[in-house]
Ligand SMILES: Cc1cc2nc3c(=O)[nH]c(=O)nc-3n(C[C@H](O)[C@H](O)[C@H](O)COP(=O)(O)OP(=O)(O)OC[C@H]3O[C@@H](n4cnc5c(N)ncnc54)[C@H](O)[C@@H]3O)c2cc1C
């Protein structure tokens with residue numbers, strides 16, 4: 001059995017949640033509403049985040065372009081994703097929505113530009 | 119160079135853009151947006167994290183993407199704008215109802231633009247370092263969190279490797295995550311107050327995710343280093359916010375980020391004679407977002423600091439619509455009874471702070487912030503001395519903007535209504 005303390009981000013109340021994991025069996029306490037339990041279950045089984053960063057650009061109005069993963073990726077892959085982006089260098093023009101790196105860190109998710117650098 | 123226009127909008131951030139689009143939709147043809155930066159979008163251009171537009175677009179956009187949606191609308195509507203153009207003065211024409219907006223840029227030099235209405239949308243700036251009340255020498259390595267954000271996100275440069283952040287406002291929290299991901303070690307976020315000034319989701323996603331400690335009731339009392347910061351000393355503070363002897367802790371680092379809050383950018387407004395609120399540092403406005411100067415409106419962070427851009431867009435859309443109504447001569451009812459709205463017992467201010475019942479729309483949103491963390495309390499609304507509604511709140515915190523909605527028909531039903539009060543109350547159990 002394992003327990004974890006989390007803060008729910010579902011609403012400003014920010015309930016302090018305690019998650020107890022017993023193999024497949026997950027119980028959540030401390031939540032004021034069902035959304036807290038849902039959040040906690042996802043957070044302990046498959047936590048995911050959208051990752052945002054910047055990538056180098058040459059020949060444009062600015063030396064960097066902001067990027068994001070097109071959808072959320074497993075939390076454990078964040079570091080690999082950031083490292084992979086360090087090796088990318090683009091040439092202007094770059095357009096919002098352009099794929100900057102496909103299938104980043106084997107997540108099946110593409111990294112796209114979030115800004116135009118002309 | 120001199121020109122005339124119906125509506126000048128000062129600032130091309132989300133507030134200015136949404137106000138412009140709304141004014142055009144309401145039929146104003148002759149609009150000019152003036153922006154001092156080299157692109158439209160305002161502060162959002164440096165906010166590359168996601169989390170914008172959850173309310174407006176039901177999507178989690180990054181700052182530049184959110185701004186991009188509004189820039190596209192401005193361009194589609196072919197609303198003219200000037201970039202690299204700094205507004206330096208606003209004044210009223212002698213006797214007339216029009217305003218003179220003085221601006222300058224490289225191509226046109228100094229220009230006077232005569233406008234029938236003006237919308238202030240200059241946003242906000244970071245509180246100056248003065249907030250850091252430490253005597254002595256300032257070595258390199260001390261930045262405001264927003265400056266650091268600009269460095270890292272727009273220029274791709276890192277300000278340092280070992281970081282202490284003072285202030286737990288959202289920019290500081292977001293920079294803690296950003297710099298950690300870029301390989302820096304963020305050692306601690308220290309907050310003077312006993313609660314964080316930032317959104318809960320940012321504490322979880324920016325600090326907890328990376329194991330960065332948040333120390334509340336803590337401040338910086340010393341900075342060591344000649345050329346460059348070598349360490350900062352933290353100490354706990356008591357309820358009087360004074361350092362408690364014996365709690366000092368020296369933390370080696372090369373960078374100190376200050377995230378001490380934002381303050382509306384109102385030098386221009388002050389020069390123009392606009393009355394400012396001592397609480398928000400933004401203009402005092404009525405139900406139409408109009409300041410004490412007829413035909414001068416305000417919206418967005420210049421009015422009061424927002425944490426959600428969605429509310430900025432909503433407010434600016436309303437302000438743009440009201441400015442259009444003014445230009446068409448439809449903002450009548452000046453003479454009608456003016457109702458004062460005030461915040462009491464924990465409600466620090468309200469926007470708007472006055473309203474004319476005849477001029478208000480069916481629903482009037484009143485936004486405000488509370489001065490402390492309140493749990494299980496009621497938000498009570500009084501018409502004159504009668505309580506007309508109570509809303510139970512599980513929690514309210516200074517970091518999150520609150521609102522109540524006033525219904526026009528309710529106001530019309532109340533005889534001799536002169537003031538509305540919004541107050542935090544402990545429920546009588
Ligand atoms: C660092 C940071 C992080 C944020 N994070 C989030 C978030 O995660 N989610 C969210 O929803 N919201 C977030 N916000 C809030 C949101 O971005 C702002 O509330 C919003 O951008 C305010 O819009 P604005 O148009 O009022 O101001 P701004 O975006 O500041 O725009 C004002 C514009 O006016 C121009 N200007 C100023 N003075 C002059 C002058 N004299 N002449 C000409 N132009 C002038 C400026 O150059 C600027 O472009 C964040 C804000 C900041 C500062």
Ligand code: SF4
Nearest residue numbers: 008010011014015036
């Ligand atoms: S559990 Fe429900 S009430 Fe508590 S913070 Fe999460 S969403 Fe809000």
